[in-house]
Amino acid sequence: MNFGKIKEITSAHYMPVFTRDNLCIERGEGNCLYDTNGHKYVDFVAGIATNILGYGHPEYTQAVCDQVKTLMHVSNHYYTAVQADYIAALCEASGFDRVFLCNSGAEANECAIKLARRYFAKTNSNKSVILTAEGAFHGRTLATLTATGNKKQHELYSPLPRGFSSFKYNDFDDFKCKLTDEVGAVLIETIQGEQGVRPFCNDFLVNAYALCKSKGVLFIVDEVQTGMGRTGKLFSFEHYGIKPDVITLAKAIAGGIPMGACLASEEVGTAFSLGDHGSTFGGNALACAAAKKVLEILQNGLLQSSAETGEYLGDKLAHLSKYDFITDIRGIGLMRGIQLSDKIPAQSFEGKLKERGYLVNVAGNNTLRFVPPLTVTKAEIDGLVQALDEICAATCVL
Numbered sequence: 001m002n003f004g005k006i007k008e009i010t011s012a013h014y015m016p017v018f019t020r021d022n023l024c025i026e027r028g029e030g031n032c033l034y035d036t037n038g039h040k041y042v043d044f045v046a047g048i049a050t051n052i053l054g055y056g057h058p059e060y061t062q063a064v065c066d067q068v069k070t071l072m073h074v075s076n077h078y079y080t081a082v083q084a085d086y087i088a089a090l091c092e093a094s095g096f097d098r099v100f101l102c103n104s105g106a107e108a109n110e111c112a113i114k115l116a117r118r119y120f121a122k123t124n125s126n127k128s129v130i131l132t133a134e135g136a137f138h139g140r141t142l143a144t145l146t147a148t149g150n151k152k153q154h155e156l157y158s159p160l161p162r163g164f165s166s167f168k169y170n171d172f173d174d175f176k177c178k179l180t181d182e183v184g185a186v187l188i189e190t191i192q193g194e195q196g197v198r199p200f201c202n203d204f205l206v207n208a209y210a211l212c213k214s215k216g217v218l219f220i221v222d223e224v225q226t227g228m229g230r231t232g233k234l235f236s237f238e239h240y241g242i243k244p245d246v247i248t249l250a251k252a253i254a255g256g257i258p259m260g261a262c263l264a265s266e267e268v269g270t271a272f273s274l275g276d277h278g279s280t281f282g283g284n285a286l287a288c289a290a291a292k293k294v295l296e297i298l299q300n301g302l303l304q305s306s307a308e309t310g311e312y313l314g315d316k317l318a319h320l321s322k323y324d325f326i327t328d329i330r331g332i333g334l335m336r337g338i339q340l341s342d343k344i345p346a347q348s349f350e351g352k353l354k355e356r357g358y359l360v361n362v363a364g365n366n367t368l369r370f371v372p373p374l375t376v377t378k379a380e381i382d383g384l385v386q387a388l389d390e391i392c393a394a395t396c397v398l
Contacts, residue, residue, distance in 0.1 A: 032054075042380050044358060044360045045359050045360060051252075053255050057375070059296075060294065063290065063293035064286065067289035070285070072284065072285055073286065083285065086292040089296075093234060094234070096265060096269070097264070097269055098269025099261055101260070102260040105222075105250035108248035109187070109222060110141055111262035112187065112246050114272075115246065115262065117184070118273075118276060119218065125184070126181075127182060128182065129180070131185070131187070133149060133168075133200075134166050136192060137195065143161050145157060169198070170200055172208065175211075184218060188221060188222065189222045189224075190236040193363065195363065195365065197337025198330070198365070209242045209244075220245065220248070221236070221237050223236060224260075227249045229302065230335050230374070231334075233307070245268050249261040252294070253291050254290040256290075309381070313334060313370065334371065339367045340367070346367060346368050347362055358383070358384050
């Protein structure tokens with residue numbers, strides 16, 4: 001089928017919710033994607049921080065193919081060895097005691113919200129409010145959309161569920177004011193990916209965590225985009241010396257196969273009773289086999305090597321600060337952003353990089369976001385930064 005026909009069918013039948021590049025991807029290999037015209041692109045999007053092993057990774061591909069031949073899915077009415085094997089490995093690696101497996105980040109955050117509500121309901125406490133940050137992104141279901149700090153989206157889908165409030169990004173004084181006696185849990189990203197790779201500062205996170213602990217408020221960290229090695233550690237909260245009560249995972253957890261997870265301590269994770277929550281596809285055999293292999297590959301050297309590559313990417317991008325229209329360069333590990341001044345549309349840089357064979361995407365605040373596979377090479381990073389440098393230099397001349 002030619003590209004024109006593909007666009008025609010998509011336009012006619014897919015609900016009009018996505019803005020798509022004029023690009024049709026046919027296959028992937030290594031850290032690169034190829035379109036239907038045979039053009040090659042080094043991928044610094046990775047399915048939005050999802051395909052951390054790139055494309056066609058031999059060990060991962062073999063594990064997935066072997067599982068497809070054996071068993072893909074059965075109901076959670078039954079036990080499977082592959083699920084038991086995976087959740088044991090995940091709990092050991094993370095230090096959490098309980099896990100619920102689902103299919104996406106939104107579902108993982110829904111689980112965390114429901115778990116917090118059940119936890120306090122069982123103690124007959126009136127702590128039902130979930131406190132989140134302005135500018136956050138936690139999903140697109142009604143509850144997670146309410147937790148997301150996007151007023152425009154709130155207006156589109158009003159009325160929204162009750163029991164949510166928000167505080168100003170990185171403002172500890174405002175956080176303290178908003179942490180009322182009705183707040184049972186704080187749901188927070190260490191880095192606001194959709195807001196333009198915007199990290200919370202160390203002091204804010206450490207102090208917010210300590211305050212929550214002192215007040216008996218659950219501290220939930222949304223690791224959907226930052227987890228599974230993205231920041232150079234298995235989970236981003238490890239950079240701050242804290243241990244949340246609950247974390248949520250998705251995106252990279254199964255290397256591109258849809259999966260999400262909510263992990264909790266024993267005390268919090270046992271707040272659910274039989275029938276309180278569930279999922280048809282969550283924790284199916286195929287996703288568990290894929291996720292187990294991803295975890296094994298991370299633990300067998302990829303986590304350490306990607307931490308080094310992440311530092312290299314940060315150092316290389318820092319050289320671009322010489323251009324005055326670059327207002328900020330930020331991020332951790334292989335999660336980086338370059339914010340441009342309002343006079344320079346980030347979308348134009350995205351298009352020019354695509355012409356040079358590099359895929360990136362634009363996040364909030366006019367920011368170019370770089371979240372490549374963790375297998376990205378230094379040579380591929382060098383090529384990206386050289387292309388960026390050339391585009392910046394040409395922009396200065398205009």
